[in-house]
Amino acid sequence: MKTRTTEWAERMLRKISEIASAAINRFSVPRNTISTASAQGHCAFKTAYEAKHGSPEFDFASLTRFRVGHAFEFDIATRLIAGGFVPVEPDEILTHPGPCFCGGGDLLDVCGVTANIRKSLKANGVLLPTEQLTLDIPADDIGANYDIVVKAPNGSFMVWECKTTEDTLTIPRDEWVSQVKTQLGLLRHFAPEGSVIRGAVYCRMGNSIEQDFEIAPPNEKEWADLKARAQHIAQAKRGEVEGAKEPSHFCGFCHAATCQYSPAGRAANSFPLPKDVQQAVENFITTKDIADSYAKEAERHKKKLLDYAGDERMTAKAGKYLVMASPIPGRVTISTKKLATMVSPSILEACSSKGNGYMKVEVKPLPDEPPASNA
Numbered sequence: 001m002k003t004r005t006t007e008w009a010e011r012m013l014r015k016i017s018e019i020a021s022a023a024i025n026r027f028s029v030p031r032n033t034i035s036t037a038s039a040q041g042h043c044a045f046k047t048a049y050e051a052k053h054g055s056p057e058f059d060f061a062s063l064t065r066f067r068v069g070h071a072f073e074f075d076i077a078t079r080l081i082a083g084g085f086v087p088v089e090p091d092e093i094l095t096h097p098g099p100c101f102c103g104g105g106d107l108l109d110v111c112g113v114t115a116n117i118r119k120s121l122k123a124n125g126v127l128l129p130t131e132q133l134t135l136d137i138p139a140d141d142i143g144a145n146y147d148i149v150v151k152a153p154n155g156s157f158m159v160w161e162c163k164t165t166e167d168t169l170t171i172p173r174d175e176w177v178s179q180v181k182t183q184l185g186l187l188r189h190f191a192p193e194g195s196v197i198r199g200a201v202y203c204r205m206g207n208s209i210e211q212d213f214e215i216a217p218p219n220e221k222e223w224a225d226l227k228a229r230a231q232h233i234a235q236a237k238r239g240e241v242e243g244a245k246e247p248s249h250f251c252g253f254c255h256a257a258t259c260q261y262s263p264a265g266r267a268a269n270s271f272p273l274p275k276d277v278q279q280a281v282e283n284f285i286t287t288k289d290i291a292d293s294y295a296k297e298a299e300r301h302k303k304k305l306l307d308y309a310g311d312e313r314m315t316a317k318a319g320k321y322l323v324m325a326s327p328i329p330g331r332v333t334i335s336t337k338k339l340a341t342m343v344s345p346s347i348l349e350a351c352s353s354k355g356n357g358y359m360k361v362e363v364k365p366l367p368d369e370p371p372a373s374n375a
Contacts, residue, residue, distance in 0.1 A: 013063040026134040027143045035233035037144035037182035041175025044243030048236035049256040056255040070106045073162045077104025077129035090133040103148035104129035135186045140227050141234035144183045156196035163203045168336045170345040172201045172213035184217040
């Protein structure tokens with residue numbers, strides 16, 4: 001249940017989110033006219049739909065997760081400062097001799113920390129993370145924001161895309177690979193000729209596990225494919241073509257009612273079932289409700305029996321029933337999150353197995369239809 005404090009906190013997070021959105025729109029052309037690196041691995045139709053109609057309103061959990069991501073970037077930036085890397089402004093990173101970096105300072109945007117303030121503090125020995133680097137090639141309909149770009153004393157560049165997730169991963173997600181390869185291709189275009197450029201997704205899994213997944217710059221064919229995809233997404237955002245509908249795990253976060261894969265689209269494009277199947281659905285809900293009710297009642301009676309038995313093995317008669325209660329030792333489980341910190345991703349992947357998939361059935365009540373207008 002929301003309280004006055006949590007309602008206020010959510011309003012402030014939405015305000016911060018608006019400020020953060022402005023910070024990622026520093027392209028030389030309007031963001032809605034090009035494809036960004038973060039969109040390269042996402043559904044083109046969803047990206048174009050949100051460019052025209054806006055993104056769905058994020059819930060409190062999502063807003064909090066975004067803020068945690070900004071805090072992680074800030075954390076990584078402060079580690080670089082501790083390691084002797086000097087924070088520089090985005091327009092300095094390509095020409096600065098190094099060791100230096102830019103980015104990681106999104107957390108400070110809401111505090112009104114500008115480039116001039118950072119430079120003034122820097123002159124007095126106070127170092128703060130800076131704004132993200134933004135690059136784009138309007139002729140190719142492609143652009144990118146960079147969480148953190150590091151430059152070594154030898155002139156080589158390292159792109160770090162920071163991610164946070166509750167999942168334990170052994171390989172980076174496909175959309176992350178597309179994003180970083182796009183960032184590397186763009187940076188290679190603008191960096192001094194012959195520069196060594198590398199990239200990685202630096203991922204925090206849960207509260208304490210960190211893993212970096214190195215990603216190679218795109219080869220000639222990959223870069224051509226990325227630019228072709230960027231052009232398709234950009235054209236879809238501009239309304240010149242319809243974006244390709246590409247179903248993935250992101251469909252659950254889409255609110256495009258005109259796509260059959262999104263929740264809104266499924267409801268809008270659903271069809272009535274035959275009467276006998278409709279009856280089966282109603283019977284399913286009724287039976288499930290009854291089963292849930294009986295399961296709760298059974299647990300209540302079982303608890304009374306266990307309270308009587310205590311922790312000892314028991315065999316007794318109850319009318320025509322034989323009652324047995326036995327202590328069962330706890331199962332030994334292996335924490336994949338902890339294991340991931342102790343072995344290489346390849347070993348963890350080799351020791352992992354995937355179960356068989358199955359069809360999931362969900363039956364949810366439809367929302368009440370709005371009353372008809374008398375107008």
